[in-house]
Amino acid sequence: MFDARAIRKQFPILERQVHGVPLVYLDNAATSQKPQAVLDALTDYYTRYNANVHRGIHTLAEEATAAYEAARARIARFIGAAGPEGVLLTRNTTEAINLVAYAWGRRHLREGDEVLLTEMEHHSNLVPWHLLAAEQGVRLRHIGITDEGYLDLSNLDELLTERTRLVSVTHMSNVLGTINPVRLLAERAHQVGAMVLVDGAQSVPHLPVDVADLGCDLLAFSSHKMLGPTGVGVLYGRPEVLETFSPFLGGGEMIQEVYLDHSTYADLPHRFEAGTPNIADAIAFGAAIDFLSGLGMEQVREHEVALTSYALRALSQVDGLTIYGPQDPQHRGGVIAFNLEGVHPHDLGTLLDQMGVAVRAGHHCAQPLMRRLGVPATARASFYLYTTEEEIDVLVTSLEKVKEFFVNAGRRAGRAV
């Protein structure tokens, strides 16, 4: 049985107190905490077999190379990729998306070509395309959002045409929690010959994700949101698709032969990994994947659906609280953005922190979405496999206290709030 309370014991940081009270960590959409197994994998690498990969013939170099490549193979299995050659290790999701814009977009896109995005994208799936549009005259189009927080697919036929070369869409919104119908979008995109890139930064950590089931060509995600270290991300690509990319960064490791005036390039995946990679963090990411696989992603998702329904019910009892995004927990992840009437989200975040509750407040790197919602910012609570119902209770009682301190005190003082 999935037991979040037992799982928590494997995360040393969750024992922490802040401001003299136990930490309630509800900022998992920003980054997750790390289990002891991941911390141990880092220490083990640096204390026993720290060496550069793919170069040395000595024992330590061979061990480091084997561990680094084993992490890549684990990642491939975790997302149902046919083999490790389609798994490119990057710094994060942002770099993975930029890699597509630079290595594919600059080579293949021309004036008049279109890239289809959505109004709920994170800036990391908007700005790389802005740069490309400014340079190459590519037209950007956007799928809108319904008032319930779903993608509005009513005009998809008009948005998706033979001019569309790429559909790049988030699998799960980092603000609304919405889980998008990526498979359907991929089918429709492929019918017009467009390529499909999925931003899996929020979905891969929380849902079972299989690239063959999704039908996508490319998938980007980050280790640090799924129990692994910062500094490692993934661009998965179907090898036939990656073969059409130009090299990204040039230098050591990504070449086959170098002459004074030209080079030939290594096979996949190394062609896209110039220089010494982030060896330690990639190996520890492999340990994170083992941890998640050990629990089972179906179980992780089930736990989060239960938590999200519990949280939506409890939060809807708080007077003056506006919750954004779909109401149905089956169609959303454990990310809940909200605003409390009369309290700026930054003040709300600061007051909650005083009570030990860590949430995020701001635009969540989704300014176009904030405009669509008609707010400058929101607070956001986000859950993970170690989150408990008791922690959601603490969030709710803390919100009630904030209301008491802030809103009701303001009313008593005769201030308009």
Ligand code: PMP
């Ligand atoms: N896309 C989404 C949906 C995200 O939530 C995030 C992280 N907030 C990113 C992309 C960017 O991830 P990273 O900062 O790890 O590159």
